Each structure stands twice: as structure tokens, then as C-alpha cells.
Amino acid sequence: MPYISVKETAARWGLSERSVRNYCAQGRIEGAVLVGKTWQIPADAPKPRRSNARPKRALVEVLSAERAAGIRGGIYHRLQVDMAYNSNHIEGSTLTHEQTRHIFETATIGLADNEVVRVDDVVEAANHFRAFDYVLDRASHRLTPHMIKDLHRLIKQGTSDAAHDWFRVGDWKAYPNEVGGRMTTPPEEVGERMQELLEHYESRRHQSFDDLLDFHVRFERIHPFQDGNGRVGRLLLFKECLRWGEVPFVIGEDLKLFYYRGIARWDQERGWLRDTCLTAQDVMREVIRQFAIEV
Secondary structure (H helix, E strand, O other): OOEEOHHHHHHHHOOOHHHHHHHHHOOOOOOOEEEOOEEEEEOOOOOOOOOOOOOOOEHHHHHHHHHHHOOOOOHHHHHHHHHHHHHHHHOOOOOOHHHHHHHHHHOOOOOOOOOOOOHHHHHHHHHHHHHHHHHHHOOOOOOOHHHHHHHHHHHHOOOOHHHOHHHOOOOOOOOOOEEOOEEOOOHHHHHHHHHHHHHHHHOOOOOOHHHHHHHHHHHHHHOOOOOOHHHHHHHHHHHHHHHOOOOOOOOOHHHHHHHHHHHHOOOOOHHHHHHHHHHHHHHHHHHHHHOOOEO
């Protein structure tokens, strides 16, 4: 079967090349194949019909397709930047949203005169982009200790912490630590506690929204790594929302204190964390709606 390029197809159909690439990424051109980073389109492929009703598309499929096609300005682009900025900012990163976007788009960082940023902030932003792709590739997979350790390695590799042997990048912590004034699981018990948590979680045939939040809380209380637990935990929660058909969400600065309170008080009042995450879901629903994606 003869194939033609996006440029030739755009000229034939009277569309922009961007529109043709979007049609390919959305699966609306039958037989179109991605070769490297270039779409090849059957010469006899019919032009997709425009519809007054926007097409419904599953989020995880759109994210994967836009990533493969390298589409700029889509929801994959949006979530990569929003997730990296907000999750790192919660943990103390000084990068702005615009600087995070610039790193994602150009692999460089622009600074104003005399502005100083921490090298670790830049490295962790770039690392988060790769970790997001990792969970997207494994959205439907069961959780395993190996997967969770891989996420930690992706988040922390190349940082100043990683230069210390005791930090154990990609492995359970070596030293006791606390979070929010609460002591977490001792290092010698982490492996066993994590295995118990995963076995309990994966024993269910279906996970409710509260089940996902409960896993997140218990993961954060174990605090299995020396640092990076929050970022790993939020990526796992994002992944599990995709896996179980829940709307994934991003915890922004405006919800940070409510989020921490919800985790701390989960055993006494689940509604605090649930309502915080439902609020974040509402924000995400509006973003998803704008991109005409089914959830």
C-alpha cells in the first residue's frame, strides 16, 4: 500500500499539517502508522469527517498517542508540566510554572538577570517528566515493589542526594525518618510492610476511590524512601486512577494544606482527604472536557 506524508495529506485535504497530525494521534485516519516520529498515511485514506459533537476519547489512550506523536499544546503536554510543577513545588522546588514548562519544551532553562535556581530543582523537574512517562506506560499494570523502586530512581537520580551511598536511590531507606511530626516505619521493617500493603491492595478485584486514597495514605505513612516519597506517592495515585477508571488529579498549591491534613486525619475523618481530592478532580474534569476526552 502506498503511503504519503503529513504535508502531502494536508495539501490534498486542505487542512493544516497540525490538524492532520492530530487526526493521526486520535486514531481518526485508518491505516496511519507512526514511523519514528513521522506519520505515514495511506494514499487512499478518506478525510475524517468533522462533527459538531466533539469526539470522545479515553484519557490514557490520548496521553499515549500525543506522547508518541510529540504533539505540543495537547493534554499530555499540559499534564506533564502541571504535574511536575505542582508535585515538586509541594516539596520545596523554587521553579516557577513557566520555568517548568520551558524545561519540558526545550530541555533548557531561561533565567532573569541575577536569578539563581537550585540545580536539584532543575534535575528533579526533568526527572519527573520521565517518571510520568513511566507510569503512563504501565497504567494498567499491577503495583510491585520493583515498579515503586524504579519510580524513586527516576525521580532522584542525578540529584545531590543521589551522590550519597546511604541515600539508596531506587531502594528502601537506610535511616529512620519522620513526616509531619510522626515517626514513619523503621528501615528494617519497610520491605515487609510494603509487601503486606501491596498484597492487601492487589487482592481486590476492583478498587474504589477511597481504596486508592487509603493506599496513598498508607504508602506515605510507611515512607519507604529517604526522600521523594510524596512525589512517588502522587505519581502512583495518578497511575492507579488511570488504571481503575477514576479521574486522575493534581494537588495544587491551593490544596496543599488540606491535602496534608487529610492524610494526617484519614483514620478519624476520611471526608477531609476525599473532599480535597474530589475538588482536584473537578478541576481536572474541566481540563479534560476542554480537550474533548471521555472519562
